[in-house]
Amino acid sequence: MEENYDDLVSKILKERKTGSGNRFEPPDIDVFQVGQKTVVNVEKFAKYINRPVVHISKFLMHELTAPGQVDETGKITLGGRFSKRVVMEKMDHYVKEYVICKQCGSPDTQMRKVDKNFFIKCLGCGAEYPVGRLK
Numbered sequence: 289m290e291e292n293y294d295d296l297v298s299k300i301l302k303e304r305k306t307g308s309g310n311r312f313e314p315p316d317i318d319v320f321q322v323g324q325k326t327v328v329n330v331e332k333f334a335k336y337i338n339r340p341v342v343h344i345s346k347f348l349m350h351e352l353t354a355p356g357q358v359d360e361t362g363k364i365t366l367g368g369r370f371s372k373r374v375v376m377e378k379m380d381h382y383v384k385e386y387v388i389c390k391q392c393g394s395p396d397t398q399m400r401k402v403d404k405n406f407f408i409k410c411l412g413c414g415a416e417y418p419v420g421r422l423k
C-alpha cells in the first residue's frame with residue numbers, strides 16, 4: 289500500500305516537472321545561503337499549496353533540526369547551510385505528508401486545526417484524516 293502511494297506521488301511530482309499541463313505545479317522555491325544561514329522563500333509556494341508559511345517553516349526546522357525564523361513576506365531564515373536540493377527534498381516530503389490526499393492522490397485539500405491536532409480534508413474525495421503534529 290505504502291509503495292503504491294509513493295508511486296503515485298512520484299508520478300505527480302514527475303508530471304509537475306515535465307509540465308504536461310498537470311494542474312498541480314507548485315512554483316519554484318528560492319533557496320540561498322547568506323553566511324552560515326540559509327534563506328528559503330516559500331511565499332508563492334505556500335500560497336499555491338494553501339498552507340501557512342509558519343507551518344512550513346516549523347516542518348523545515350524540525351526536519352533539518354535547525355533553528356529558524358519567518359518574516360511577514362514568507363522568507364524563512366534557517367541557521368546552518370542547506371543546499372536547494374536538500375530543501376526541495378524536504379518540501380516534496382511536506383507536500384506528500386500535508387497536501388496530497390492519501391486516499392485519492394488529489395492535491396486539492398485543506399488543512400484545519402482542531403484543538404491541537406491538524407486534519408487534512410480532501411475536496412476531491414471527501415476523505416478527512418489527522419496528520420502528525422509539529423512542535
Ligand SMILES: [Zn+2]
Nearest residue numbers: 389392410413
Ligand atoms: Zn481524496
